[in-house]
Amino acid sequence: MTVSRPSSDTSHLYDGKTVRSSAPSRKKAAGQIGSGSDIPTDAIPQVEIPSFIESLLGGPLVPKTKFLPPDKMVQNLQLGVYGILVALALLTYMISPAEGTMWYMFTGSLTIATVFQLILIVGATGTGFWGTFQRDGRFLLVSNLLFILAILRFASSKVTLSNDVLQLQDNPFMLSALVVVYAVMLIMYFELTNGVLRYSMLDTSIRTNEVYVMNPKKIVGKYHRSLLINPIIATILATIVLSANTILPWFVGILSQDTALRMEESVELISVYGVALGTFFVFCVVGGLFALNLPTHLQNYREKRAE
Amino acid sequence: MWSRKSAMLGSLAIAMYLLGLTLRNSQLVTIAVVIFVFLTWAALFGGHADVAATGRRADEWSGEEGVALSSVSAMRKLSSARIFEDGELNITLRMQNHSSLPKILEVRDRVPEVMRIKDGANYILMELGPRRETFIEYTVECPLRGFYSVGPVAVRIQDPFGLFHKEKELHVYNDFLVFPKMEDLKETFVKSRVPKIFTGAVNIRQPGPGSEFYSLREYFEGDSFRAINWSAYARSGKLMVNERERDAVSDIIIIVDSRSVAETGPVSRNALVYSTRAAASLAKYFLGRRDSVGVIVYGEEVVSVDRDTGKKQLYVILTKLAGAVARGNIPLQVVVNRILPHINKGSPIIFLSNLEDDPTIVNALRDFRARDFDVTVLTPSSLEFEFDARRIDRTGYEVMKTERDVLISELRSLGVNIMDWEPDMLLSTALAGARGF
Numbered sequence: 001m002t003v004s005r006p007s008s009d010t011s012h013l014y015d016g017k018t019v020r021s022s023a024p025s026r027k028k029a030a031g032q033i034g035s036g037s038d039i040p041t042d043a044i045p046q047v048e049i050p051s052f053i054e055s056l057l058g059g060p061l062v063p064k065t066k067f068l069p070p071d072k073m074v075q076n077l078q079l080g081v082y083g084i085l086v087a088l089a090l091l092t093y094m095i096s097p098a099e100g101t102m103w104y105m106f107t108g109s110l111t112i113a114t115v116f117q118l119i120l121i122v123g124a125t126g127t128g129f130w131g132t133f134q135r136d137g138r139f140l141l142v143s144n145l146l147f148i149l150a151i152l153r154f155a156s157s158k159v160t161l162s163n164d165v166l167q168l169q170d171n172p173f174m175l176s177a178l179v180v181v182y183a184v185m186l187i188m189y190f191e192l193t194n195g196v197l198r199y200s201m202l203d204t205s206i207r208t209n210e211v212y213v214m215n216p217k218k219i220v221g222k223y224h225r226s227l228l229i230n231p232i233i234a235t236i237l238a239t240i241v242l243s244a245n246t247i248l249p250w251f252v253g254i255l256s257q258d259t260a261l262r263m264e265e266s267v268e269l270i271s272v273y274g275v276a277l278g279t280f281f282v283f284c285v286v287g288g289l290f291a292l293n294l295p296t297h298l299q300n301y302r303e304k305r306a307e
Numbered sequence: 308m309w310s311r312k313s314a315m316l317g318s319l320a321i322a323m324y325l326l327g328l329t330l331r332n333s334q335l336v337t338i339a340v341v342i343f344v345f346l347t348w349a350a351l352f353g354g355h356a357d358v359a360a361t362g363r364r365a366d367e368w369s370g371e372e373g374v375a376l377s378s379v380s381a382m383r384k385l386s387s388a389r390i391f392e393d394g395e396l397n398i399t400l401r402m403q404n405h406s407s408l409p410k411i412l413e414v415r416d417r418v419p420e421v422m423r424i425k426d427g428a429n430y431i432l433m434e435l436g437p438r439r440e441t442f443i444e445y446t447v448e449c450p451l452r453g454f455y456s457v458g459p460v461a462v463r464i465q466d467p468f469g470l471f472h473k474e475k476e477l478h479v480y481n482d483f484l485v486f487p488k489m490e491d492l493k494e495t496f497v498k499s500r501v502p503k504i505f506t507g508a509v510n511i512r513q514p515g516p517g518s519e520f521y522s523l524r525e526y527f528e529g530d531s532f533r534a535i536n537w538s539a540y541a542r543s544g545k546l547m548v549n550e551r552e553r554d555a556v557s558d559i560i561i562i563v564d565s566r567s568v569a570e571t572g573p574v575s576r577n578a579l580v581y582s583t584r585a586a587a588s589l590a591k592y593f594l595g596r597r598d599s600v601g602v603i604v605y606g607e608e609v610v611s612v613d614r615d616t617g618k619k620q621l622y623v624i625l626t627k628l629a630g631a632v633a634r635g636n637i638p639l640q641v642v643v644n645r646i647l648p649h650i651n652k653g654s655p656i657i658f659l660s661n662l663e664d665d666p667t668i669v670n671a672l673r674d675f676r677a678r679d680f681d682v683t684v685l686t687p688s689s690l691e692f693e694f695d696a697r698r699i700d701r702t703g704y705e706v707m708k709t710e711r712d713v714l715i716s717e718l719r720s721l722g723v724n725i726m727d728w729e730p731d732m733l734l735s736t737a738l739a740g741a742r743g744f
Contacts, residue, residue, distance in 0.1 A: 211430045242337060
């Protein structure tokens, strides 16, 4: 009644007319009454449209509705996150020595840089633990960012380890495998923390009757299978893509052994630019396949084959 | 279609890749490659869904449905096409998978926002086997009158990590009508003073054929012997006969104010909601009494239902009331000028309005009274609704309340039976109050 809308002011209707029933203030008040048929804003049900960050995390950054106590599925995911988090913390510490970090560049002191790097990793692990335990997206986001920050180093092309307890420094293949495993774990950490929030929301929605799930075992089973299969496939494919410096010489070796040997020993090919170049070509091919709408054709093929 | 999550991961991978090249950091390049591989695998082979990337509903539809959803179809059945406010509607959604591949689908059947899901769910995660169908049943509660439509059905399929999804809207719609709810009235205290030629159930305070006792008079030749009051004859020594009050069908005119100002207040508690419910209750009562009832709803235009009797008339009236939308600002005087020539002199007129924002109300009702119409005004107070919803402060409320009381007093002085209908007051109480009982 007190909504002020200049366009819907009807006070002019009273001009030159005797409003017998009203005190003078009524004319003004009536003129200001909203005449739109819109639903008042406080009567419109709130529609939850997730923000960009919420989409990334799989749930609300600031939970408005409290999750119900976690069910078995969520508890298992939380345990999975804890396990991955410990492994990820150790691997991060191993593959990101203080040399080359921003802290080292700023301070020039290896000790201070090491302390900073350790604080960063411990912080990432701690916030990850707490965020997973509390199912709070804010802590998980901080944890993700800290892990990414920990890996940012102005390093040389060569992978160096801060603590080489497994004697991997002399084995380039194992070294790159370690980095691949680290990368897969980082992605799985992102995904599992995301899953904790997603399934907490889903579980809460199911228990509050907002969502009905038919045959939940199959659906959850599919997710579990993907959690196992996808990292394995990602590891294999990434290893193949990153082994361009050994695969390319092998192909070249069919034609010329000398050229293959030169390629294998070439600094350019084993450098980060060489790896990047190989990766670039691989993904150009993948991009081309997407441009040709391969996923749709693949789905078409699967549908037709099933007919 | 890329989800926000996959877009973010993709952006992160590109950033890491470029940063890796800039910083000559092979770890960053490796992480970027792994993310690319992860995304590529999900896009190529993750054809089946489990949970939304956000865990929320498929609110944003882009129309990119893909092949996987082309073989999914839906049908819907409603338990009724017409219900009353606060009634329940059972909806059965039939989902069919014509493909030979099983699909894990997220299905959301869109219901109007004002509806409440009472039982079951309109948002389902399901595995639909090859060439199978499934039935989803849920019940919605309909708290507000109106024309509504259920649909479309939003279907989504996505990979287990919610990275890529395909969505489709199945354009299956079912319309239904929610009538305003009605209060059972025992008595309205509204009677016509004008007889009509057809006998009916309403006494009109004139002697004639009817059932209620009216008075005694002397016997005249031709009077029925059955009408002789023998007790009175014994007392007076003269033949006296009972006269009965004439029954007649009344013309009842109900005017509903549906101008935009009538919707002032919360959605479920405003003058229009109260007016339509009152009009429905009154129409049912009068039609049950075999009266002839006509309804005029005015707002943006004047919509009228011609006077008629019977159950069919009730449905016609209810349909018009269900469709009344708060719009426009036609003054009451326009309505009165238009209907005056068409209604019988002396017919009871019931006017339902919050009396806001119309300077012609006093003159219009005076016109009715001048022609000896029996006018009853029930005025649901928008002020109370607004004050209850804390949209106006105490001072504003008091000032406007005083102004409203002045207007009501002025109308009462014209001989209008008027009642300031407070939100928690029953219709029958408000009517009794208006008629001075």
